[in-house]
Amino acid sequence: MAAEISAMEKNMKRRARKRNLVAYSFIAPNFIGFAVFTLGPIVLALLLSFAEWDGSNAMKFVGLQNFINIFGDDRFLASLKNTVVYSLFTVPVTLAMALGLAILLNQKIKGKEFFRTVAFFPYVASLVAVAAVWNMLFTPAKGGIVNQLLMNVFHASPLKWAASSSTVMLTIIMFSVWKNMGYYMVIYLAGLQGISEELYEAAGLDGANAWQKFINITLPQLKPTTFFVTIMLTINCFKVYDIVYMLAGGSNGVVNKSAMVLVYYIYEEAFRNWKLGQASASALVLFAIVLVVTLIQFRGEKNYAND
Amino acid sequence: MKKRILSSLLAMTMVVASITACGSAAEPAPAAEPAKTDAPAQEAPAEPAAEPAKEEEAPAEAPADEPVNLKWALWDVSSTVYYQPLIDAYTAAHPNVSVEMVDLGSTDYSTVLGTQLSGSGSDFDVVTIKDVPGYVSLVNKGVLEPLNDRIAADGVDLSLYNGVTDQVTIDGNLYELPFRSDIWVLFYNKDIFDAAGVAYPTNDMTWDEYDKLARSVTDTTAGSEIYGSHYHTWRSTIQLDGILDGKNTIVDGNYEFTKPYYEMVLAQQKDGVCMDYATLKTQGLHYSAAFAQGNVATMNMGSWFIATLIQKIKDGEYTDCTNWGIVKYPHADGVEAGSTLSTITALAVPTSAPNKDVAWDFVKFVSGAEGAEVMASTGNIPAMTNDKIVDLIAGMDGFPTDDASKEALVTSHTYLEMPANDKSSEIETVLNEQHDLIMNEEVSVDDGIAAMNEGVQAILAQ
Numbered sequence: 001m002a003a004e005i006s007a008m009e010k011n012m013k014r015r016a017r018k019r020n021l022v023a024y025s026f027i028a029p030n031f032i033g034f035a036v037f038t039l040g041p042i043v044l045a046l047l048l049s050f051a052e053w054d055g056s057n058a059m060k061f062v063g064l065q066n067f068i069n070i071f072g073d074d075r076f077l078a079s080l081k082n083t084v085v086y087s088l089f090t091v092p093v094t095l096a097m098a099l100g101l102a103i104l105l106n107q108k109i110k111g112k113e114f115f116r117t118v119a120f121f122p123y124v125a126s127l128v129a130v131a132a133v134w135n136m137l138f139t140p141a142k143g144g145i146v147n148q149l150l151m152n153v154f155h156a157s158p159l160k161w162a163a164s165s166s167t168v169m170l171t172i173i174m175f176s177v178w179k180n181m182g183y184y185m186v187i188y189l190a191g192l193q194g195i196s197e198e199l200y201e202a203a204g205l206d207g208a209n210a211w212q213k214f215i216n217i218t219l220p221q222l223k224p225t226t227f228f229v230t231i232m233l234t235i236n237c238f239k240v241y242d243i244v245y246m247l248a249g250g251s252n253g254v255v256n257k258s259a260m261v262l263v264y265y266i267y268e269e270a271f272r273n274w275k276l277g278q279a280s281a282s283a284l285v286l287f288a289i290v291l292v293v294t295l296i297q298f299r300g301e302k303n304y305a306n307d
Numbered sequence: 308m309k310k311r312i313l314s315s316l317l318a319m320t321m322v323v324a325s326i327t328a329c330g331s332a333a334e335p336a337p338a339a340e341p342a343k344t345d346a347p348a349q350e351a352p353a354e355p356a357a358e359p360a361k362e363e364e365a366p367a368e369a370p371a372d373e374p375v376n377l378k379w380a381l382w383d384v385s386s387t388v389y390y391q392p393l394i395d396a397y398t399a400a401h402p403n404v405s406v407e408m409v410d411l412g413s414t415d416y417s418t419v420l421g422t423q424l425s426g427s428g429s430d431f432d433v434v435t436i437k438d439v440p441g442y443v444s445l446v447n448k449g450v451l452e453p454l455n456d457r458i459a460a461d462g463v464d465l466s467l468y469n470g471v472t473d474q475v476t477i478d479g480n481l482y483e484l485p486f487r488s489d490i491w492v493l494f495y496n497k498d499i500f501d502a503a504g505v506a507y508p509t510n511d512m513t514w515d516e517y518d519k520l521a522r523s524v525t526d527t528t529a530g531s532e533i534y535g536s537h538y539h540t541w542r543s544t545i546q547l548d549g550i551l552d553g554k555n556t557i558v559d560g561n562y563e564f565t566k567p568y569y570e571m572v573l574a575q576q577k578d579g580v581c582m583d584y585a586t587l588k589t590q591g592l593h594y595s596a597a598f599a600q601g602n603v604a605t606m607n608m609g610s611w612f613i614a615t616l617i618q619k620i621k622d623g624e625y626t627d628c629t630n631w632g633i634v635k636y637p638h639a640d641g642v643e644a645g646s647t648l649s650t651i652t653a654l655a656v657p658t659s660a661p662n663k664d665v666a667w668d669f670v671k672f673v674s675g676a677e678g679a680e681v682m683a684s685t686g687n688i689p690a691m692t693n694d695k696i697v698d699l700i701a702g703m704d705g706f707p708t709d710d711a712s713k714e715a716l717v718t719s720h721t722y723l724e725m726p727a728n729d730k731s732s733e734i735e736t737v738l739n740e741q742h743d744l745i746m747n748e749e750v751s752v753d754d755g756i757a758a759m760n761e762g763v764q765a766i767l768a769q
Contacts, residue, residue: 057448075736132591140585163585163747250588252540254739273732274444 048280066281078257079265087237089173094233097181102188120182131246134175162247165258172247184229191225227301238290239263262286375665377406380420380434382413389685396681397672417441424450424657432666436483436653440731451482452656457667467691469721471651477727483653484674485690489609491648492715497630499524499604510635510714511644517637518571524604527579535580537606538572539594540587542742543724544607545572550722551646552639558728560764562756569745569752584746601627614686617705632707633715645719651690730766737762
């Protein structure tokens with residue numbers, strides 16, 4: 001009897017193992033790819049951040065020296081500051097614009113498909129092309145369209161936009177909001193369409209006005225969407241590189257301290273100066289920041305999911 | 308159960324990853340170590356001792372008729388016009404030698420070459436050296452053969468390279484011979500000078516004369532502007548004008564010498580003589596497009612632009628600058644005309660080369676007089692110049708026919724845009740940033756120079 005049970009157990013275990021192996025074989029291609037191309041480099045970067053390496057000569061362990069170096073480098077500190085400033089402004093503004101657009105284009109208005117396409121277009125347009133157009137509109141010359149507008153309509157003095165250290169971040173943030181709000185608008189639209197009409201009808205019967213409906217129905221119902229959008233936006237903001245390079249790099253590719261962001265600093269240290277250790281250390285700092293921000297957001301999500 | 312498998316799998320990949328990571332890190336070490344020992348000049352006597360041993364392995368080294376196959380590392384085989392003619396010219400004289408081209412791609416050529424030569428598996432006989440920083444890093448790795456003894460033995464005349472070889476001599480040793488060299492000249496649009504009734508630029512102008520000339524053809528009327536000068540956004544167009552008197556270099560850590568040039572260009576910018584840096588930068592206007600607009604009277608630029616101009620005018624793409632010419636770079640007071648900036652492309656023999664003697668013979672040929680003629684006939688400026696070479700380039704269809712343009716190709720002394728220095732890329736970062744700030748008029752010239760001095764001196768002190 002007991003022997004029979006153990007034999008059955010063994011049989012079941014064998015079958016379970018077989019099932020598991022089949023399952024693992026299905027995820028293996030993906031996982032092996034991940035391990036070789038993502039996990040490996042991540043682990044290597046972790047090791048490199050404590051070492052000095054130029055990519056060819058022998059690697060030298062230097063402890064925390066890389067971190068001491070980068071925190072003593074004013075270019076790193078400037079890039080850290082710029083990244084934080086960029087994220088602090090871009091995330092809420094993009095969020096608000098995307099939500100506003102989504103609500104507007106969720107109404108029963110004529111040609112809403114057309115306007116949705118208009119709002120989404122900047123997101124699909126090639127960055128290089130739209131950045132070039134943007135730089136033409138916001139050219140520092142007095143003859144530029146935006147500067148003409150400033151001078152003739154608002155009677156303000158012309159700005160140098162991306163060419164001046166005081167307005168370059170403003171230009172980059174405006175561009176980024178304009179380029180990305182369409183994408184997040186689409187996500188919000190999906191969220192809006194998931195809200196049951198009955199809720200609004202019930203509120204209408206109770207005499208709620210549009211603002212009350214928005215505050216008490218739309219916003220709470222959109223919480224999961226907002227959570228997702230905030231996280232994606234924040235992570236994307238910390239990863240920003242291409243926009244900065246295209247707008248501020250210009251024809252000679254020189255991004256100075258006023259516009260340099262973390263990822264650009266990492267690129268420059270790693271592939272221009274061949275200081276792979278220092279670049280890895282900066283990447284680790286970037287990773288830590290994104291991790292902390294995301295953890296805080298998850299904590300927040302838990303809290304408001306409970307009420 | 309599942310979890311255990313997953314975690315053990317994860318642990319395994321981590322172990323594997325760290326092993327491969329360590330492997331790739333440790334690999335270059337043994338290769339670099341022994342190589343490093345023959346880098347110092349003192350080891351030179353050991354070289355000939357190593358030679359005979361090599362010859363025993365490969366008896367084909369003797370100029371016999373035994374077939375030898377050279378492997379040549381280079382980039383952009385399909386779009387570069389001079390590789391095959393060079394090979395053809397060499398193999399015509401040495402029928403027993405064949406040359407195999409190995410294209411490593413242009414974008415990360417120096418990195419790929421460095422990695423290939425670090426391992427023990429490379430069998431390149433000849434490698435092309437793309438730029439000076441790449442050269443320095445290969446020399447530091449100890450993978451290039453010092454050429455001094457061979458140069459002395461074969462009586463190669465280095466003076467024909469206009470002093471460039473001195474600037475890539477590291478600790479008394481030369482590891483490459485340049486075969487292509489681009490020099491900086493002043494391009495000008497003859498139509499603008501004709502219309503303004505001003506005499507053309509000459510081959511012997513000081514910077515003051517150049518400034519006056521540029522201003523004399525400038526027209527700031529809105530809508531029909533004529534710019535007397537044009538400076539592309541690179542720092543080299545302004546900063547490096549200061550090193551042409553031979554008293555300073557760009558890696559010294561003291562940049563006071565750039566001041567007069569910044570002041571000249573900023574004044575021109577203010578007076579509308581040249582286009583505004585901020586606009587040029589943000590609009591990303593390419594220098595060729597600027598010159599092609601036909602409202603730029605003069606522009607300082609490298610000789611690589613000659614081939615572009617000839618081609619685009621031939622194709623009918625450029626119609627407003629068809630009447631162009633070149634003159635020598637302007638010079639500082641009391642300095643001989645014809646001093647200019649240059650960039651070089653060179654050949655070297657790796658320490659691991661299987662056929663060193665034949666490889667050296669090929670390098671000597673390509674960078675020497677015969678190779679120079681082949682280069683010139685394809686419209687490229689060889690590193691070694693003489694009258695015949697100048698005749699060949701100036702005789703090309705589409706090259707300006709005036710004597711001054713031909714004369715402009717003759718240099719008296721050339722200075723590398725970036726001399727051999729370990730810290731060149733970090734120095735460049737500091738210089739680029741301050742150049743940007745000065746040209747945007749965000750900092751004064753004095754403050755910008757002070758920041759350059761401070762930043763570069765800190766890098767040099769490391």
